[in-house]
Amino acid sequence: MKRSILNLLFVVFIFVTLFPWSGHETMTYYMIQDLPNIDKKVLITEYSYEEERQYNLEYLSLTDVAGKREFFSPNGDGVFPPDPPPVDNSLPVWQILTIYSPEPDNGMDEGLDLSPLQGLIGNSQGVRHMRYKIGFLKAFEGDKSFLYFVELSKQAFEKNDEYWGYRFLARALHYIEDLSQPYHNAPGSFFEMIGAAFSKNMSGKLNNAHYLMDDYLVYLLYYSDNAAKEIILGAEPIFFDSYEDYVQEIMNYSHSKFSLIHSEIKAQFGESLNDYVTIEQIRKMDEEGKLSKLKGETLSILSYSSSIIKGFLIDFLESVGQI
Structure with a gap:
């Protein structure tokens, strides 16, 4: 019986395509503003690491690639966050963390053979960017991706290679930020996933709900009021005993919010989920006052996840002697 349920759950994963939790560069930029030494200049060094x-x-x-804005494709007006070219072959800490936090979405995790389960979601990127938890079933390794780059960052700092220490740390931030997105922790309700195994319409709606949530963060960061910015800037750091605890807490909290977020998206957007929902559609719904509950829940996620990530950053940077 257990094996049959597992097989059924695996079948429905194939209908859920991965989309990134967008806005990493701005989310990170706001999150690091209270860190000491973010204006410290760091010498750019060559990559010199043996990785498995x-x-x-x-x-x-x-x-x-500093100064080449197209690398991290910022949203909004294409000017913020700032991305000036290096000066004297050096970059400030804030810029390294900001421009390289979107890096894992640029294709480095795509087109690989990483897991026998990756065919179930249609790509290898999802293996590294998500961590599904559905009842007793757990799949994929977004948490391991975060911990991998935390360890690589630590190794770089131990070599006094601050540039790659911060660049690897930026990649780590990407994965833990991804795991704060509810749809990176669950693709849909149990019965929706069963339905998706037999209905392209249902699988399409789940895809579009995921994509909508990604774009909704973009909307809050770039096109709405300053609430998201203020929430991230105002979040107070909280601390845990280990790096594993930081990422687990992010996943637990995001997963706990999934049902509320998913229900509200379905309630407000309904049949619109049959197609891709644009930023303009989101804006219209917001102006009509229909997204207040979704906004409140999303800001709650941003607030708590920002507190966790700020705590992690302080904890980690103190451990490697950077603050």
Whole structure:
């Protein structure tokens, strides 16, 4: 019986395509503003690491791309967050963390053979960016991706290689930020996933709900009022005993919010989920006052996850002697 349920759950994963929790660069930029030494200049160094982790080398960048805004594709007006070119072959800490936090979405995790389960979601990127928890079933390794780059960052700082210490840390931030997105912890309700195994309409709606949540964060960060910015800036750091505890708490909290977020998206957008929902549609719904509950729940996620990530950053940077 247990094996049959597992097989059924695996079948429905194939209908859920991965989309990124968007706005990493701005989310990170706001999150690090209270850190000491963020204006410290760091010398750009060459990559000099032996890794066991497999990448898509066509999209992996190991050179510095500061000042080349297209690398991290900021939203909004295309100017914020700032991305000036290096000065004297050096960059400030804030810029390294900001521009490289979106890096794992640029293709380095795509087109790989990482897991026998990756065919169930249609790509290898989802293996590294998500951590599904559905009843007793757990799948994928977003938490391991975070911990991998925390350890690599630590190794770089131990070599006094601050540039790669911060650049690897930016990648770690990407994965823990991804796991604060409810749809990176569950693709839909149990019965919706069963339905998706037999209905392209249902699978499409789940895809579009995921994509909508990603774009809703973009809307809050770039096109709405300052509530998201103020929530992130105002979050107070909280601390846990281990790096594993930080990422587990993010996942637990995000997962606990999934049902509320998912229900509200379905309630407000309804049949619109049959198609991709645009930023303009989101704006219209917001102006009509229909997204207040979704906004409140999303800001709650941003607030608590920002507190956790700020605590992690302080904890980690103190441990490697950077603050």
